[in-house]
Amino acid sequence: MPNRSVFFVSDGTGITAETFGNSILAQFSGKPRHVRRPFIDTTDKALHVVREINEAAEREGKRPIVFTTLVDASVLDIVTQRSKGLVLDMFRTFVEPLEEEFGVKSSHRVGRFPDISRSQEYTDRIEAINFALAHDDGQSARNLEMADVILVGVSRSGKTPTSLYLAMQHGIKAANYPLIPEDLERGQLPSALQAHKRKCFGLTIDPERLSQIRNERRPGSKYASLENCRYEVNEAEAMMRRHIISWLSSTHKSIEEIATTILRDIRPDRLIY
Numbered sequence: 001m002p003n004r005s006v007f008f009v010s011d012g013t014g015i016t017a018e019t020f021g022n023s024i025l026a027q028f029s030g031k032p033r034h035v036r037r038p039f040i041d042t043t044d045k046a047l048h049v050v051r052e053i054n055e056a057a058e059r060e061g062k063r064p065i066v067f068t069t070l071v072d073a074s075v076l077d078i079v080t081q082r083s084k085g086l087v088l089d090m091f092r093t094f095v096e097p098l099e100e101e102f103g104v105k106s107s108h109r110v111g112r113f114p115d116i117s118r119s120q121e122y123t124d125r126i127e128a129i130n131f132a133l134a135h136d137d138g139q140s141a142r143n144l145e146m147a148d149v150i151l152v153g154v155s156r157s158g159k160t161p162t163s164l165y166l167a168m169q170h171g172i173k174a175a176n177y178p179l180i181p182e183d184l185e186r187g188q189l190p191s192a193l194q195a196h197k198r199k200c201f202g203l204t205i206d207p208e209r210l211s212q213i214r215n216e217r218r219p220g221s222k223y224a225s226l227e228n229c230r231y232e233v234n235e236a237e238a239m240m241r242r243h244i245i246s247w248l249s250s251t252h253k254s255i256e257e258i259a260t261t262i263l264r265d266i267r268p269d270r271l272i273y
Contacts, residue, residue: 004032005056005064009049009079011071014038020090021067032065040070046078057084124171132167135175136160141192144175149266150196151176152189152240153203154232155223156213158250158258162203165255172267184235189243201262202240202247207233209251 006025008017014036025032035056037049056064066085070076080087095106134140135147137160144150149166151159151174159176166172183190193200205213207229214224222228240247246265250258 003060004062005053005060006032006034007049007053007056007064007066007085008034008036008068009040009066010038010069011041011075012038012069014069017067017069017090021065021088040075040079041072043074043078046070046075047082050079050083053079053083053085121171125168128167128171128173129164131173132163132175135177136163138177138190141177144192144196144199146173147175147196147199148172149174149262150193150200151203151262152179152193152200152236152245153247154179154184154205154210154229154236156210156217157203157205158255159203161255162250162258162262166259166262169259170263172263179232179236179239181232184232184239187235187239187242189239197243197245199266200243200245201266202236202245203258204233204237204240204247204249206249206251 006021008014008021010017018034018036035052037052040046040049053064053066064085066079066083066087068076068079068087068089069091070079070089071091076089076092080089099106131143131146135144149172151163153159155178159178163174163176166174177190177193179190189197189200207226210229210233211224211226214221214229218224237247239245248258248261253261
């Protein structure tokens with residue numbers, strides 16, 4: 001697998017091809033070489049990608065795997081017919097059966113939106129990203145009533161990446177608010193959160209893992225010591241139990257899993273599009 005290339009070829013950003021392809025590749029052990037080739041929307045670009053694929057085949061002695069989301073038939077035909085790779089065309093695999101089932105032709109549109117700047121979904125995501133950045137790590141307690149969710153937990157438990165993922169992928173306005181030692185000593189939620197407790201969702205983490213993460217940032221400090229991490233995690237979890245705040249551990253969960261759990265518990269309507 002390490003000596004084998006996987007190409008993700010698209011006439012858009014390539015994110016759809018790569019996300020779908022990686023989900024399939026995750027079923028197999030090993031990590032092949034990944035090559036993303038976005039914006040392949042002309043025959044000249046297609047021919048260039050074909051040369052890359054064929055060179056990889058000759059170099060590695062195995063045919064590369066090629067995931068594509070190409071819409072233009074002439075571009076797709078070049079990649080399919082002239083390359084020495086195993087071409088897995090996601091659109092043709094799924095779109096053609098759906099055309100037959102629905103009894104209509106698809107738009108065969110390149111990219112996700114005809115004009116993304118006019119999309120309400122895009123506008124919502126930009127607003128949510130700005131909100132997450134303004135309310136990162138307790139920077140501001142203003143406008144918390146506008147938040148869809150407020151992530152609480154000790155420092156370095158995964159609040160920032162989760163809040164940004166919720167904003168970018170789902171248009172969720174997520175604030176994140178750290179539980180600092182003074183909060184843990186009092187055993188009470190910060191006063192700024194009291195009126196918004198129903199929006200709070202807690203993240204916790206294994207103390208050993210937390211100590212490792214903190215030592216990368218501040219090695220040898222009390223902040224990063226295992227004893228202190230155990231104390232903070234135990235107190236934070238006890239506080240969330242007292243205040244009946246839903247929470248989960250980020251230790252062995254991906255951001256996608258954490259975000260989906262939050263949506264299920266806080267905003268189940270966002271799981272329906």
